Amino acid sequence: xxxxxxxxxxxxxxxxxxxxxxxxxxxxxxxxxxxxxxxxxxxxxxxxxxxxxxxxxxxxxxxxxxxxxxxxxxxxxxxxxxxxxxxxxxxxxxxxxxxxxxxxxxxxxxxxxxxxxxxxxxxxxxxxxxxxxxxxxxxxxxxxxxxxxxxxxxxxxxxxxxxxxxxxxxxxxxxxxxxxxxxxxxxxxxxxxxxxxxxxxxxxxxxxxxxxxxxxxxxxxxxxxxxxxxxxxxxxxxxxxxxxxxxxxxxxxxxxxxxxxxxxxxxxxxxxxxxxxxxxxxxxxxxxxxxxxxxxxxxxxxxxxxxxxxxxxxxxxxxxxxxxxxxxxxxxxxxxxxxxxxxxxxxxx
Numbered sequence: 001x002x003x004x005x006x007x008x009x010x011x012x013x014x015x016x017x018x019x020x021x022x023x024x025x026x027x028x029x030x031x032x033x034x035x036x037x038x039x040x041x042x043x044x045x046x047x048x049x050x051x052x053x054x055x056x057x058x059x060x061x062x063x064x065x066x067x068x069x070x071x072x073x074x075x076x077x078x079x080x081x082x083x084x085x086x087x088x089x090x091x092x093x094x095x096x097x098x099x100x101x102x103x104x105x106x107x108x109x110x111x112x113x114x115x116x117x118x119x120x121x122x123x124x125x126x127x128x129x130x131x132x133x134x135x136x137x138x139x140x141x142x143x144x145x146x147x148x149x150x151x152x153x154x155x156x157x158x159x160x161x162x163x164x165x166x167x168x169x170x171x172x173x174x175x176x177x178x179x180x181x182x183x184x185x186x187x188x189x190x191x192x193x194x195x196x197x198x199x200x201x202x203x204x205x206x207x208x209x210x211x212x213x214x215x216x217x218x219x220x221x222x223x224x225x226x227x228x229x230x231x232x233x234x235x236x237x238x239x240x241x242x243x244x245x246x247x248x249x250x251x252x253x254x255x256x257x258x259x260x261x262x263x264x265x266x267x268x269x270x271x272x273x274x275x276x277x278x279x280x281x282x283x284x285x286x287x288x289x290x291x292x293x294x295x296x297x298x299x300x301x302x303x304x305x306x307x308x309x310x311x312x313x314x315x316x317x318x319x320x321x322x323x324x325x326x327x328x329x330x331x332x333x334x335x336x337x338x339x340x341x342x343x344x345x346x347x348x349x
Contacts, residue, residue: 001328002320009034011331012049019053019336020063021085029087036119037321039309041174043183044119046327047190050337052085052116055255057336061085061115062258069096075104078240079111083258086117090136090263094123097267098130105272111263112240116140116251120160121174121306127267128162128170131276136160137232138263142246144178145216147226150205152216153246156181157232162306166280169287172306177229178217185214190324236262 003011009030016026029052037045055061065084069092071077077100079093093111100107117123120136127134140155156176163171176182180199188195188211197207200214208214219225237244242262249259270279293302316322323331330337 001323001325003323003328004320005034005038005316008037008046008321008323008331011328012046015049015053015331016056018334019056021056021061022064025085025088028091029085032087032091032118032122035122037323038313038316039119039121040312040316041119041121041309042322043181043187046323046331047187048116048118048183049327050330051252053336054338055115056085057338058256060255060257060259065089067092069093071100075100075106075108077107077109079109081111081114083113083115083260086111086114086261086263089114090117090123090265091126093263094126094134094136094265094267097134097265098127098132101127101132101267101269102130105269107265107267109265109267110236110240111265112242113258113260114263115259115261117261117263119174120158121162121172121309123265124160124162124174125170125172127265128164128172131164131270131280133163133268133270133279134161135266136263137236139233139237139242139244139248139261141182141250142248143182143217144219144229145201145205147219147223154226154229154233155248156217157229157236159228159232163283164280165284165287166277167284169284169304170306171283171287171304172309175220177220177225177232179220179225180217182217185211185217190326236264239264 012033013026013030016029017023033045062082062084065082068080069077077096079089081089089111093109097107097109117138123136124134137159140157142152142155144152144154146153156178158176160174194209195211197209200208200217202208202213203215219229233244240262242260270276287304290302290304295301
C-alpha cells in the first residue's frame with residue numbers, strides 16, 4: 001500500500017488522538033513517525049502506532065502531562081516529562097535547548113520520566129534547521145548482550161547527531177549502539193523476513209537468522225559498541241536519576257505503567273566557536289569533497305550521513321510511502337487492540 005506523506009500524517013494523528021492524546025500532541029507524534037517513514041526508517045514509523053495507541057489508552061502514557069522545564073544552570077536544564085509522550089517532551093525540550101544555545105553558546109538539557117520518543121534524527125535535525133549542531137541520546141530496554149556476557153543488560157541506546165551546511169544539506173547521523181535496532185527486527189517480523197546472522201542471538205546465545213527467535217541483540221563492533229551503550233545509559237539515565245541498565249522498564253511488558261525513561265540533548269551554537277558562516281561553509285566544503293571521492297567497487301557514489309534518507313524522501317514524495325497492508329488497515333480501522341502488544345513481542349525498542 002502506498003500513501004502520500006500528508007495522508008499518512010493525518011491517519012497517524014487521527015489514531016493517536018482517538019487513543020487519548022490531544023490533537024496538538026497527536027500532531028507532534030505524527031510529525032516524528034511520518035518523518036521516519038518518509039526517510040525509509042519504517043522500523044520507527046507507522047508500524048509503531050498500534051503500540052503507542054494501546055499504551056496511551058491503557059494509561060501507560062500520561063494523556064495530559066504536567067510538563068515542567070527548570071534551568072539548573074546558565075546552560076543546563078531539566079525537562080520533567082510526567083511519563084507523557086516522549087515525542088512531545090523531546091521536541092519541547094529541544095526547543096528549550098535551542099533557545100539556551102542561542103544565548104550562551106551551548107545547552108545541555110536532560111529529559112526524564114518520559115515514554116519512547118522514536119527516531120532521534122528528528123530532534124537533532126530540528127536544531128540543525130536553527131543553525132545549531134546537536135547531539136541526542138536515550139535509553140532503551142535491556143536487550144543487548146554485553147561484550148563477553150551471556151545475558152542482556154543495556155539497551156540499544158541510540159545516539160544521533162546533526163549539523164547544518166550553507167545550503168539545504170544537513171548531516172544527520174542516527175544509530176543504535178547495536179548492530180541493528182530492535183525496530184529492524186520488528187520490521188523483518190512484520191514482513192516475515194529473515195535477518196543477517198550478525199544482528200542477534202537466540203535464547204541459547206547462538207546467532208540466529210530467524211527474526212521470530214531473537215532473544216537479545218549484539219553490540220556494534222564488540223567492546224566499542226558496549227562502551228558506547230554504557231556511556232549513553234550513564235548520560236541519559238544515571239545522570240538524570242532515572243532507572244538505568246537492567247532496571248530500565250520494558251516497552252511491552254506492562255502497557256498501563258509509565259516507563260520513566262531518560263534522554264539527553266546537547267546543542268552547540270557554532271557562532272560562539274569558529275563563527276556560524278565559517279562553520280557552515282566548511283561543512284559544505286566537506287560534503288562537496290566527499291561527493292568527489294571515487295566510489296569503490298559495487299557503489300555508485302559516496303553518500304554523506306543522512307543523504308540516502310533524503311533521497312528516499314524525494315522518491316516517496318513522487319511515488320508515495322510504502323506501508324505494509326496490515327499497518328494501513330489498522331490505521332484506517334476503529335480498533336485500538338487491547339492486549340495485542342502484551343503478547344505479540346517479548347520486548348522492543
